[in-house]
Amino acid sequence: MICDIPESINIDFYAGKVCIGLKDPIFQPSSPLRHATELYSILLEEQLVDKPVLCLYTDGGPDHRCTYARVQLSYICLFLALDLDYFVAVQTPPQHSWKNPVEHIMSILNLGLQSVGLMRAEMNDESEKLISKCGTMNEIRKIAMENPTLKEDLIDSLQSPISSEIEMEKFWETIQLVDDSVTHEDHTAEHIKQRLFLQEFIEHCCTARHYSFTIKKCGESTCTICRLPCCLPEDFEQLHRLLDPVPGDDLHYKSFEELYGKQTTEDHRPSLKNVKKTKEKMKTTKVKHTMPFCPSAVHAKNVGITVSCVECEKPCLLFSAKKLSEKDKTILQGFLDTILYTCGMSFYNTYDLAIAIPPKQDICDDITEDNGEDDQENMEKEDASNNDEQNEPEDLDNRNEEFEIDIDKELDNATEDSIYELFSRVFVNDSWSCSSPIEKPYYSAGIYPDVCIECGSLDVNRVTKDEHPHCSGCNSDTIVSKKRLKWKQGGSLL
Known part of the structure; x- marks a missing residue:
């Protein structure tokens, strides 16, 4: 536009x-x-x-x-x-x-x-016959490699x-x-x-x-x-470089007029952690995670679900000491779809977050089944005791609304309790930041799609077994991983 x-x-x-x-x-x-x-x-x-x-x-x-x-x-x-x-x-x-x-x-x-x-536009019979056998774009590209004229004919038809x-x-x-x-x-x-x-x-x-x-x-x-x-x-002279947000003394960011024309940095970007750089390599301050166990590939496979950071868009692993049921996974995935997660965030006190309640019939059918008959009897008794025929429809509507509100409250409480209980067993590595690479258990678990270990991109290059996936835009620093693999296999590092 x-x-x-x-x-x-x-x-x-x-x-x-x-x-x-x-x-x-x-x-x-x-x-x-x-x-x-x-x-x-x-x-x-x-x-x-x-x-x-x-x-x-x-x-x-x-x-x-x-x-x-x-x-x-x-x-x-x-x-x-x-x-x-x-x-x-x-x-x-x-x-x-x-x-x-x-x-x-x-x-x-x-x-x-x-x-x-x-x-x-219609192509020649030969090209139309070739493309009719294809169901996906990848199949068309593969056939075009064997038949170079197909690519030219298809482009000319558009x-x-x-x-x-x-x-x-x-x-x-x-x-x-x-x-x-x-x-x-x-x-x-x-x-x-x-x-x-x-x-x-x-x-x-x-x-x-x-x-x-x-x-x-x-x-x-x-x-x-x-x-x-x-x-x-x-x-x-009035053109200056775009400034970076800088917090003020009143816990609000300073105004554009106050900062325009001044030198600013990205130090106050929320997803940027304190990273100390040296001339030889980058060192980061390690922070201890708050999980009750050590994160591993086995604990990650017990959940089998990742949550993506909205800042760096890297997948973050979820860990559990015991394998989750399909019902727990459904509740967990439904909750993750309603939040915006950032690296370093913990799910402690998750019940305080504003969440979108899933469909009622999928959560707590037992509540409606157990209370349905009793509530219906109460409604019939109240209807019979009401002698005013003109007010009867209005009273019935009010009682139905009160009944629905009570059910909504019960469902809300049931959902909050289930999510709160679920996150007493499911944890995330809150010591990881946006500047950290993808966690190593992500690859050793063997159940997640390959992504670049540095940026999380799905467009990765072909690598050998002793290397972690990386994209063309990131460096392939695999010396450490190769040494570690040889050491685990009992080989010599020399």
């Missing part, structure tokens, strides 16, 4: 033009570079390329997460292609994509696109997307204005470190935060790293 910025804060900010793009997910997968190229094409079409400042607000998905190197590189390409003076991309907190103004139109689209289907592969290639070439040695393979932090000029540009112009990424020209006429600003000098 391209917002029409109001002149006053009292005017509605949610106004502008919404652009919707479609693409083929089989051979045109979504990527940060594709999103940036599409945005560039939209700005060209709307004749908005002469603006010196660009602010993006996204939902923080995999293609918009500010901490990913490939996302940062696509933002740098956009900054260079538009010759911006200032660029800032901000993502919503986890599970809060509804805060993004463009999400407000989703309800309208859901209604407007009802009974609307997408069509493609309308061209807003950004073609050629346009993406040209858009990517803009980053070579900073460093001509950058290639398409450079999409991780390790790759960036090997590109000296690109690394120099990032350190000079970019500011990376957990929820934001800012690029700003320095404004110096003698600078050889970035260009001169396009806007007026007096306007450029």
Whole structure:
């Protein structure tokens, strides 16, 4: 959505033009570079390329997460292609994509696109026969590897997307204005470190935060790293990097006006723990967990359920000394679906949390069965003793409402008691933080999907048996795990 910025804060900010793009997910997968190229094409079409400042607000998905190197590189390409003076991309907190103004139109689209289907042109008989045998996108990709013409025929049968592969290639070439040695393979932090000029540009112009990424020209006429600003000098002097929240003395965060233009850090981000860095390695202060037993793979398999942190989105294990029943697992999963969990949180005194009560018939059918006959008899006696026929329907409605309220209270109490009792047996490792890697019992249990040990991403590379899974964006530091495996197998460490 391209917002029409109001002149006053009292005017509605949610106004502008919404652009919707479609693409083929089989051979045109979504990527940060594709999103940036599409945005560039939209700005060209709307004749908005002469603006010196660009602010993006996204939902923080995999293609918009500010901490990913490939996302940062696509933002740098956009900054260079538009010759911006200032660029800032901000993502919503986890599970809060509804805060993004463009999400407000989703309800309208859901209604407007009802009974609307997408069509493609018919391919030749051979390609149509091949694709008719496929039931999933992966099957189509596999057949296309054996029959290269299928991919070309399928792409030709669809309308061209807003950004073609050629346009993406040209858009990517803009980053070579900073460093001509950058290639398409450079999409991780390790790759960036090997590109000296690109690394120099990032350190000079970019500011990376957990929820934001800012690029700003320095404004110096003698600078050889970035260009001169396009806007007026007096306007450029008012542009400062996006600030970080800083708590005040009154337990509230300081105002924007008080902090704008000052240097701030991420030290007060809730999910950021105190991490001491040294030149050789990163050391963290170990905190003892509050569980009555040592967490292990066996204790994790007794539960078989994980809860994801809304900040880092890593899966956190739940432990129990004894195996849970299917009923306990249902109650546990239903409760976890109603809360927003963060690393380091304990389920102690869980009954104080605001929870959504599951359907009544699934919780406590015995209560209604035991009390149904007695309550019905009481209602009949009260109805018989009432001589006023005009007030009889009203009295009956009141009694039914009181009866339902009593049942609701009993069900609420039963649910609270069951959850409170359940968390006297189920525990979470509250000594873990968002900066910690995935717990080792997660992998040794053998019942959970493989995720990156550093960031929790499901997009992991193929590893050997003595390595923990990792994605392409994280380092594969497996020396410790290899040594430990050899030591456990009785082998030599030399």
